[in-house]
Amino acid sequence: MTVNGEAVSGEVEPRLLLVHFLRDNLRLTGTHWGCDTSNCGTCVVWMDGVPVKSCTVLAAMASGRDIRTVEGLEVNGELDPVQKGFIEMHGLQCGFCTPGMMLTARWLLDHNPDPSETEIREAISGQICRCTGYENIVRAIRWAAENSNGNGAAMKEEVGA
Amino acid sequence: MTDLQQRPDGVGFGRVIRKEDARFVRGKGNYVDDIVLPGMLFGAVLRSPYAHAKIVSIDTSAAEAHPKVKAVITGALLETLSLAWIPSLSHDVIAVLATDKVRYQGQEVAFVVAEDKYAARDALELIDVEYEVLAPVVDAKRALDPDAAVIRTDIEGKKDNYIFDWGSGDEDATEAVFKKADVIVEQDMLYPRVHPAPMETCGAVADMDPISGKLTIYCTTQAPHAHRTLYALVAGLPEHKLRVFSPDIGGGFGNKVGIYPGYVLAVVGSILTKRPVKWVEDRSENLMSTSFARDYHMHGKIAATKDGKILGLRVDVLADHGAFNNTAQPTKFPAGFFHVFSGSYDLEAAYCAVKGVYTNKAPGGVAYACSFRVTEAVYVVERMVDRLALELDMDPADLRMKNLLRPEQFPYTSPTGWEYDSGEYPRALELAMKMAGYWDLRKEQAEKRARGELMGIGISFFTETVGAGPKKHMDILGLGMADGCEVRVHPTGKAVVRLSVQTQGQGHETTFAQIVSEVTGIPVADVEVVHGDTDNTPFGLGTYGSRSTPVSGAAAAVASKRIVDKARLIAAAMLECSPDDLEWELGRWQVKGDPSAGKTIAEIAFAAHATLELPEGLEGHLDASCVYDPPNLTFPFGAYICVVDVDPGTAKVTVRRFIAVDDCGPRINPMIVEGQVHGGLADGVGMALMESIAFDEDGNCLGGSLMDYLLPTSIECPSWETGETVTPSPHHPLGLKGVGESATVGSPPAVVNAVLDALKPFGVKHADMPLTPAQVWRAMQGRPMRTDMAIQ
Missing domain, CATH: 3.30.365.10 (Aldehyde oxidase/xanthine dehydrogenase, molybdopterin binding domain)
Incomplete structure (x- = not known):
């Protein structure tokens, strides 16, 4: 598979979860393990351009696929507008749900660059945050939409390539 | 002092983006489960499927034979180390691993240490436990029935599930206002058992260095110093050889105050295997076994005049504490601060009576941002x-x-x-x-x-x-609830502040820098916050009950004021004038009537470390500390x-x-x-x-x-x-x-x-x-x- 644009390979047990492969084998610990039941969304990564919950994807199922994690949001030392939005609008507190939230937000903005509050709330509704009450996450994603300067679109091409 | 506008120079209070966010948005937080040490092993806990059952036998031989298993720990083994039971936070005991019987579904029964976490889980399946199922006590309202099964047979002579009765207020005065009231309303209500459920579950990495004898515990704890002292008291480990390190915490809300069996088991695992052992619970373990909140069955009775003047309030509570009394609150207050239940109103009298009982459920009760049961009171x-x-x-x-x-x-x-x-x-x-x-x-x-x-x-x-809280009223297991803080200004005017409390998302790395900045005038960006490491921070009881700002924040403010006071003496020496001739303009001591003559805190800091002859009795350097015992x-x-x-x-x-x-x-x-x-x-x-x-x-x-x-x-x-x-x-x-x-x-x-x-x-x-x-x-x-x- 490729992870954040780099080819990686490894022999794994058939039962190994993608979240554990990323965290333990590749040491990409920005992807978190929160619930095992696809409810919390701290483990969200992209697989072939689509957000998935990596606690319910087997590493073997990701073979040959293109994975993007939070570590792949920053490109050439430049934070993604979503990352900047989370900082500017206080969209995070403990930071545990943040990587998954940001990856879903990036996907939303790639497909809907000017989402309404309702559309943002729908998009992140499969993920749980215990700190922010969601308000500032919504504001952060709106901030990113308003401050993208074409940055997001450029990123989309890179990732989709 | 309390101008809430953000200052253009980045000093003091106001809207400042958080220092900690730079790592979190990059996925570079450092949570317990992110920690990897050389040779690290992984632990997993076998838990009880039953709420109440006698343990007839435990056969671990198949698990021990698993090629990747390094150790299997049972209650019997812990008994030989006097660690099968440890003190609770409420003068009871909790079982680390069940020895005689299990008392709630999800209780810890055995611990496996293996080379990887999947193997550890596999080995749990190989442990054969024979149980004799007992009748459980599920309904708190029936816990004191004469025919209810006795849960705490470990307590000598215990013949019921009663824990305590506690009351506060004037019962007679309250009855008197009820007698004169025009209107009395009564209502039963339950504040159900809920769970803080932080996104990060609880976990620890224990690393015993067999040569130095130093034990480092990386742990999801809101109170690293309290944990260190409790480990020393419970396990007899020398406190100077204990280092509790609380890295980034993925939410706490009171779930991460107490010491859980898993932490102790990681420590025992590391001592036995002489290798670091990581234990991180899964979501079900978190919800089923760690500190729940509330579970208060309340009967309220309110008295008023017919035109709506409230006269009095009485509340009778049946408190379900689960199988062990392990609520986390100051010693004198078995119902926490529930007795603030008269709330925001001008009442003539109020009285509450709280009865605590055991049930076959997980222990806990005080958690989930409850401010020691003010949640139930409100x-x-x-x-x-x-x-x-x-x-x-x-x-x-x-x-x-x-x-x-x-x-x-x-x-x-x-x-x-x-x-x-x-x-x-x-x-x-x-x-x-x-x-x-x-x-x-x-x-x-x-x-x-x-x-x-x-x-x-x-x-x-x-x-x-x-x-x-005030030490004269409040302690946890004998430890007074005061917190220390140390502030040090470096020669070039940058500062470090060391805290006893530990953020779980509250942004202490930013807000405590703002407190120091507010008082000293040193820009927020120039103040580094150190916390979560018992070897490098002063003692204190940690972050819960919204106590960081009122207690530790006060300590930081007082230490910062001491810095400013000392800076005045040094500035006077620098300016060759009397300290009384100086006035403070944020970040600078200047001569009264001649603001052009003055010294900034950075200039003063350098002088404090330099060759300037200081006034008699004044030591060099620019640092200060405070242990803050809040007056109220x-x-x-x-x-x-x-x-x-x-x-x-x-x-x-x-x-x-x-x-x-x-x-x-x-x-x-x-x-x-x-x-x-x-x-x-x-x-x-x-x-x-x-x-x-x-x-x-x-x-x-x-x-x-x-x-x-x-x-x-x-x-x-x-x-x-x-x-x-x-x-x-x-x-x-x-x-x-x-x-x-x-x-x-x-x-x-x-x-x-x-x-x-x-x-x-x-x-x-x-x-x-x-x-x-x-x-x-x-x-x-x-x-x-x-x-x-x-x-x-």
């Missing part, structure tokens, strides 16, 4: 006031306004002896009502009711009780208004609006305060509408995963509307009060009051949380259910 009084309003046919806002404490009554001594430090209650309620457009909402509601639509408006006015608690407060719509066809509740006016004194960083309030409001919506850990008749936990234990998402939460008033604390050096738990404490009754207000046409007087569609539907039929048991 819920009962705010529900009782609404019940009274219903009985008197008065508007709940009018009834509250008539009875709120008036500003001139502060400092106010409550009927149960609390001294509220400061408050301007009517101002906060007026602001909330104005923001909500309260009377317009009532008009809209009347119109909708006429059309058969169900709209509800709920109010809650809360008084928080935080910043525990602080009492933040707020007025909340919730607007809900209930679907008459499905009984589904939608929170349309939520208006929250908070007064926590001056705000260090308004952005962070607002964020804390938002999070607590979401907790309140969750508890009021969704969250509950119930049990079936066999004691099976029905809330053991996030599929069953429902947490609010972005869909259930409205866009919060927040407002503020500012009433400083008279005794905190910067007037600060603390805010972390205010919204969790204050919001549930606002939601519940709103839903019951919507259901008024059905004649519903009360229904217990969570107000799920099923519960609301049943309430509309006049038969609300108990929410602590499987659906009857």
Whole structure:
């Protein structure tokens, strides 16, 4: 598979979860393990351009696929507008749900660059945050939409390539 | 001192983006499960499938034969180390691994240490435990029945499930006001068992260095120093050879205060294998075995005159503490600060009686941003006031306004002896009502009711009780609740501040830098915060009960003031004048009447480390420390208004609006305060509408995963509307009060009051949380259910 644009390979047990492969084998610990039941969304990564919950994807199922994690949001030392939005609008507190939230937000903005509050709330509704009450996450994603300067679109091409 | 505008020079209080975010948005946080040490092994816990069962035998031979298993630990082995039982936080004991019997579903029975975490889980399947199932005690109301099974047979002579009786207030005076009252309203209500459920579960990495004998424990703890001392006391480990390190914590909310068996097992595993051992629980383990919150069965009784003057309040509580009494609160207070239940009102008398019982459920009780059970207290009084309003046919806002404490009554001594430090209650309620457009909402509601639509408006006015606490009244296992802080200014004028408390998302790396900056004038960016490492921070009891700002924040302010005072003496030496001739202009001591002659804190810092001859008796360098023993608690407060719509066809509740006016004194960083309030409001919506850990008749936990234990998402939460008033604390050096738990404490009754207000046409007087569609539907039929048991 490729992870954040780099080819990686490894022999794994058939039962190994993608979240554990990323965290333990590749040491990409920005992807978190929160619930095992696809409810919390701290483990969200992209697989072939689509957000998935990596606690319910087997590493073997990701073979040959293109994975993007939070570590792949920053490109050439430049934070993604979503990352900047989370900082500017206080969209995070403990930071545990943040990587998954940001990856879903990036996907939303790639497909809907000017989402309404309702559309943002729908998009992140499969993920749980215990700190922010969601308000500032919504504001952060709106901030990113308003401050993208074409940055997001450029990123989309890179990732989709 | 408390200018809330952000200064252009990045100094002091105001909206500052957080220092910690740079790593979190890059996925570079450092949580316990991210820690990898050379040669590290992995632990997994075998848990009881039964709520109550005798352990007949445990056969670990197959597990031990697993090629990747390094150790299998049972209660019998721990007994040889005197570690099978450890003291609880409430003068009881808890089992690390069950020896005689299991007392709740999910209790720890054995621990496997293996080369990888999958192998450790595999080996759990190879352990053969023979149980003899016993009758469980599930219903707290039947725990003291003569035929109830005795849970704590480990306590010599124990013949029942009784833990304690405790009361506060003047019972006779309260009975007297009930005798003269025109109106008395009584109501049973349950604050169900809920769970803090931080996104990061609990875990630890224990690393015993067999050569130096130094044990390092990386742990999800809100209180690293308290943990270190408890390990030393419990296990007899020398405290200087113990280092507790609390790295980034993925949310705590009180879930990460206590010492869990898993932590102790990781330590024992490391000692036995001489290698680092990591243990991280999964979500089910977190929900089923770690500190739950609430589980208070309350009977409220309120007395008033017929024109709505509240005279007295009495509450009788049956407290379900689970299988071990392991609530985390100051020693003298077995019901936490519940006795602040007279709330924000001017009452003649109040009395509460709390009875604690054991049941076959996980231990805990004080958690989930509860401010030591102020959550339950606020819920009962705010529900009782609404019940009274219903009985008197008065508007709940009018009834509250008539009875709120008036500003001139502060400092106010409550009927149960609390001294509220400061408050301007009517101002906060007026602001909330104005923001909500309260009377317009009532008009809209009347119109909708006429059309058969169900709209509800709920109010809650809360008084928080935080910043525990004065040493003369408060300790945890004998440790006084004072906190230390050290501030050091480097020669070039940059500073480091070392804290006893530990952030779990509250942003201490930013806000404590702001406190030091506010007092010394050193820019926020130039102040580094060190915390979470017992080898490198002063002692203190940690972060919970919204105590960081009122206690540790005060310590930081006092230490910073000592820096400024010392800087004055050094500046005087530099300027060859008397200290009395100098005046402080933030960040600079200057000569009175000649502002051009002065020295900045950076210049003074360098001189303090240089060759300047200092005045007699003054040592060099520019550092200071403080151990702060708060003279009193602080009492933040707020007025909340919730607007809900209930679907008459499905009984589904939608929170349309939520208006929250908070007064926590001056705000260090308004952005962070607002964020804390938002999070607590979401907790309140969750508890009021969704969250509950119930049990079936066999004691099976029905809330053991996030599929069953429902947490609010972005869909259930409205866009919060927040407002503020500012009433400083008279005794905190910067007037600060603390805010972390205010919204969790204050919001549930606002939601519940709103839903019951919507259901008024059905004649519903009360229904217990969570107000799920099923519960609301049943309430509309006049038969609300108990929410602590499987659906009857």
